[in-house]
Amino acid sequence: MENVLELQQVSVKFGGLVALNQVDLTVKRGEILAIIGPNGAGKTTLFNIMTGIYQPTSGQVLYKNQKINKLKPYKRVDLGIARTFQNTRLLKSMTVLENVLVAHQEVNKETVFASIFSSKSMQQKRQTIVQECMDKLEMVGLADKAEQLAGSLPYGEQRLLEIARALATGCELLLLDEPAAGMNQSEKRELIKKILQLSKQYHIEILLIEHDIQMIMEISDRIVVLNYGQKIAEGTPQEIQNDPQVIQAYLGGEVD
Numbered sequence: 331m332e333n334v335l336e337l338q339q340v341s342v343k344f345g346g347l348v349a350l351n352q353v354d355l356t357v358k359r360g361e362i363l364a365i366i367g368p369n370g371a372g373k374t375t376l377f378n379i380m381t382g383i384y385q386p387t388s389g390q391v392l393y394k395n396q397k398i399n400k401l402k403p404y405k406r407v408d409l410g411i412a413r414t415f416q417n418t419r420l421l422k423s424m425t426v427l428e429n430v431l432v433a434h435q436e437v438n439k440e441t442v443f444a445s446i447f448s449s450k451s452m453q454q455k456r457q458t459i460v461q462e463c464m465d466k467l468e469m470v471g472l473a474d475k476a477e478q479l480a481g482s483l484p485y486g487e488q489r490l491l492e493i494a495r496a497l498a499t500g501c502e503l504l505l506l507d508e509p510a511a512g513m514n515q516s517e518k519r520e521l522i523k524k525i526l527q528l529s530k531q532y533h534i535e536i537l538l539i540e541h542d543i544q545m546i547m548e549i550s551d552r553i554v555v556l557n558y559g560q561k562i563a564e565g566t567p568q569e570i571q572n573d574p575q576v577i578q579a580y581l582g583g584e585v586d
């Protein structure tokens with residue numbers, strides 16, 4: 331299977347602390363890959379390396395076989411890598427649709443957001459952009475809430491809106507940082523459905539950090555386990571579930 335994103339021997343040091351130690355990792359075409367590991371294992375650092383917030387101390391980051399080590403975060407967004415964060419970053423007093431509009435790849439390229447919407451010659455473009463944003467809302471199941479204020483949505487839907495905003499950047503690889511954090515069981519069910527749909531129906535590669543082991547086992551094609559900055563296991567949910575080292579160190583009795 332084709333590699334979409336590849337980390338080769340990536341190490342990250344913060345002073346004397348080794349946050350990532352020679353990590354090899356690939357995200358393959360069409361898969362949902364989960365990163366798990368205890369607090370401080372290096373999961374967020376891994377996302378920050380992929381999105382360009384940090385640069386590796388050593389090693390390579392490749393996207394579609396192109397070295398992207400030195401690319402700024404916004405350039406990586408242009409290439410098709412987008413992320414959501416652990417905490418929602420919505421504009422809560424704007425509507426659901428407006429939240430997606432400001433994240434849209436074309437709108438973002440305009441220096442003055444408002445200019446798109448005031449110029450008559452841009453009406454056609456505006457319509458296309460609005461339609462594309464509505465499509466993203468449709469993908470996460472929020473199209474019928476487009477005119478509501480983002481802040482009025484229940485928490486689970488706010489997180490889905492974050493995903494729609496990431497999709498509006500035109501991403502092909504979506505990094506989800508603890509997407510289920512703070513969700514109740516029915517919100518989690520809905521999230522699982524949407525993530526599977528994004529992957530299988532819309533063909534978006536998904537990489538996620540998540541502490542909810544049950545959810546990870548249910549949706550992941552593969553799982554990578556980190557501990558103290560090192561990759562200690564990698565495989566299908568079945569393989570990870572049966573890996574004695576992982577069971578003992580990370581999953582404990584949580585997975586039957």
Ligand SMILES: Nc1ncnc2c1ncn2[C@@H]1O[C@H](COP(=O)(O)OP(=O)(O)OP(=O)(O)O)[C@@H](O)[C@H]1O
Pocket residue numbers: 344347348349367368369370371372373374375376
């Ligand atoms: N900017 C930074 N400066 C110094 N140390 C950092 C920085 N970012 C992360 N670290 C350290 O690197 C290690 C890995 O942190 P990271 O946030 O990547 O772990 P994590 O697996 O995402 O943890 P959590 O599950 O708690 O979010 C930790 O020891 C952390 O304190």
